[in-house]
Amino acid sequence: MGWIRNWRRRKVRSRPFPVEWIGMIREHSQFLDEIPTPLVAKFQGDLLVFEEEKEFFGAGGFEVTEEVRVVISAAAVRLVLHLDVSYFDRVSEIVVYPSAYVHPDHDGVILGQVSDWHAVVLAWDAVVSGLRNARDGHDTATHEFAHVLDRGSGAFDGTPILRAREDYGPWARVLSEHFLRLRNGGRRHRRLLREYAKTNEAEFFAVATETFFEKPRVMRRRAPELYGELQKFYGADPASVRDAQLERDGRDRDDRND
Numbered sequence: 473m474g475w476i477r478n479w480r481r482r483k484v485r486s487r488p489f490p491v492e493w494i495g496m497i498r499e500h501s502q503f504l505d506e507i508p509t510p511l512v513a514k515f516q517g518d519l520l521v522f523e524e525e526k527e528f529f530g531a532g533g534f535e536v537t538e539e540v541r542v543v544i545s546a547a548a549v550r551l552v553l554h555l556d557v558s559y560f561d562r563v564s565e566i567v568v569y570p571s572a573y574v575h576p577d578h579d580g581v582i583l584g585q586v587s588d589w590h591a592v593v594l595a596w597d598a599v600v601s602g603l604r605n606a607r608d609g610h611d612t613a614t615h616e617f618a619h620v621l622d623r624g625s626g627a628f629d630g631t632p633i634l635r636a637r638e639d640y641g642p643w644a645r646v647l648s649e650h651f652l653r654l655r656n657g658g659r660r661h662r663r664l665l666r667e668y669a670k671t672n673e674a675e676f677f678a679v680a681t682e683t684f685f686e687k688p689r690v691m692r693r694r695a696p697e698l699y700g701e702l703q704k705f706y707g708a709d710p711a712s713v714r715d716a717q718l719e720r721d722g723r724d725r726d727d728r729n730d
């Protein structure tokens with residue numbers, strides 16, 4: 473990272489965090505409550521930087537408001553809470569459609585996609601419904617920003633830039649094992665990861681990321697090694713966060729799908 477960008481980022485981070493942004497994020501999601509107190513300032517700084525640096529464009533008649541920018545930026549930087557926001561440096565544009573749209577190059581309806589190295593394309597209705605239910609394993613914004621992390625390594629193959637050189641061996645072994653088990657119809661895996669993860673390694677990583685954040689306890693139980701690799705990369709332990717929440721709420725909630 474160049475020193476000019478470094479200096480600019482320091483200035484952006486030192487701005488007061490707009491309190492109204494908290495309400496905008498809470499309106500659509502619950503993850504603010506899961507951010508550990510010592511990381512709140514880091515999260516807010518990343519959010520200021522992301523929202524400032526990325527250009528947002530509305531498409532298909534969609535008007536990008538401050539709320540749209542803030543909610544999408546929050547969903548992105550939440551993924552790198554324990555990593556550096558520079559993981560998103562290759563992305564310069566976020567294109568937002570009003571709803572799931574049909575892309576001319578595809579035969580199906582696309583909810584969001586990383587169209588090239590510099591742009592992320594999202595459907596606002598899919599972003600909203602993905603964030604609203606934080607426990608169903610579907611989160612479009614998380615899925616698309618996981619693709620961005622993947623592509624940061626220069627290839628679109630289900631492997632982002634890992635923390636250490638020695639992480640690549642276990643990562644490749646564990647992810648390929650689980651990918652193949654899913655393809656070969658392993659029942660535990662079909663119930664854990666949705667069908668789309670079978671498409672290729674990149675989709676496997678993106679869907680596994682959604683499951684890691686939305687159904688962490690189920691993943692830890694059914695695929696502990698896969699959970700462990702994602703935990704090592706993201707630096708997050710969402711299953712323990714849910715454990716603590718359940719502890720606090722007195723375990724009176726049905727937690728089978730966490």
Ligand SMILES: [Zn+2]
Pocket residue numbers: 615619674675678
């Ligand atoms: Zn995908």
